[in-house]
Amino acid sequence: MTFHLPRLLPTKNICLSALRPFSITTFVLLVGCSQMEVDHSNDFTNNGRDISAFKRDTLYLKESLIPWLPYPDDSFKTGLEEQIKYLNRLPTERSYQLEETQVSVAELKSAIENLTDWLNNPSQQPELVAHQLAGQDNRGNVQITGYYVPVLSVRHNADDTYKYPLYRKPSQPDEKGQYPSREAIDFEGALDGQGLEIAYSASLVDNFFLHVQGSGMVEFEDGQRELLSWGGVNGHAYRSLGKELIEREEIDRADISAQSIRQWLKDHPDRVREILSTNPSYLFFSEGLSDPVGAANVPLTPLYSAAVDPSIIPLGAILLTEVPKLDETGNLIGHEFRLLLAQDKGGAIKGPGHIDWYQGIGEEARFHAGQLKQFGKVWLLLPKQASHEEQPEKALSEERLRKKHPIEGNN
Template structure:
């Protein structure tokens, strides 16, 4: 959301201050580096690990669900138009993919095909539309005093970079960090009230969720904006404090530590200066909407690093569940996240509720990713960086 009240002349008065506010940028680097050409290593269809017909159909259907939004994208326009004619048959899908797309193995900066595959989900937490003795934790909408500036309006080399802050006179100062917002509140609408501050933290990490009201209704909320401060995993803080070992960090262990150390929860939360503001979503049984603004499909939608993989891309994923069982399937790049960075990196959406949360919270697997890219279309270079989310 770009603030419409800024005139170009007024913005120029404080642009020097804007560029110096590293904490207010979407990402810490102030310059986009082009992705190396060898990130995309040409491969053959025969090199892809075999998937089942059911997974092939589900992954293709998840990707095709975004074609209405991709129809005007020159990269996907032709491919999506022809995709609408493909029948729901595994043989027909395979023939279509081989005719339309080429295969590229993604490689890390060290030329390794292996990378990190994590998981996320849509949590459901108890709450209320009114503040009460049991519900004291506010879920904020977008603050009315937060200004968002697109830096590439003056500096094209900062394409995709945004700066968030608050006006003080003629100057833009960094917006409050998470600890300040929790202590002093925000000049923002309160969408709902939660019981546990850790519930809010996990909602912010996941980027969307549902609040279970006493009436039986589930209030659906999704990422709307962020305070401009960098996301720092609370699990990292626990490791640095010697409270958990690196291999022990997951949502369950973080939650367990918080329950055992309630007096230190404010300190834990303050270690992550990022704070997410939410918006209300329509009541629906569909999955939450990702950065591409299409409903996510459990098991077949992923969040990716947009500098490497453009939103809307079709990928081939080979990884495993936390129990070691294989996950080999096409998946759709339909979301992004502040902590999802790197060439061989994806966050697999597992669905809604406790069972999905168990999978997502324990998933920290090695895996490989192949980009399925339209024939005759130039490979991606440095796609614009997304607004920061807060997924782990």
């Protein structure tokens, strides 16, 4: 069974057209995903873009694996176990045609087996090949943003302070398959009286950023915490607030971040409706999960899970990533290699020029996610041999990942 996934080559406007349909949503304020049209809103000083890199005309460029893979901590092994569970739910014969590169579920499993052997014996180089992603500009430059799970203080019932609802998805859309717009819901009461309220927060802006994240922890007045997960969207086009504020010359593109947007909205309370309503897309929530879960329906691992466009990078893939290294003020001071797991997706993560790196839960994760907007490079790791042709159909053994590493403290 082969899924032919055409390469996405949209313009910037198309890239911004949908809110991320997934369990954990990206912190995406700037999106530059077209190879036909480079998004110059990302052209700020020291953005990490390598303009001297070799230009190619293929989605992936096959390369040798670097001899010094970054050794991850134990949480990466946990993430690999979840990756195995996801892949074992898929037909082994399934494959994805990514332009000239064909990737099968069996190959994704084989890559995990190779990496697991290396984790248990790091002196043995894994039998993997690195396929570099073309990036936004065909030079391998991939924007790496960050997302996180916020913790929001809420109440079960509305009062004078906690009066902004977080909603479940309505049962019936209109004749276009849409639900009311953001302005209609948040400012005109379009969902009032339908019993869709899950909880009430003290800030409409906090609600908006929870929508952007797509999922988050809420904490009620009695200390009870509950994870609200992605429960659907209203079907309206997504419009980035960061892009809107840049175009209006309210915030310089070099300064755009979650923090700067929040501060601008705090400083201009009389314009909150005007600006929030420029993004008509709206996200609804579902209840019941205890851990943040991505589009692969497995728990996300802080600093190792990533959201990708599955038509470019299959869910279940292992990525070698050159991620931005930032100082305490968010300035780029270099790059470092890191292994990431493709476990999530997003409507605003489109094409080969953008991935979203999961930072975790809470305020520290929010701070780090808000600083990420720079460029790095991404390689899809696959076995040297075509595993879908040479290996029998089998489920990966989760026990292999639980072996004790023979070298303690090797990080």
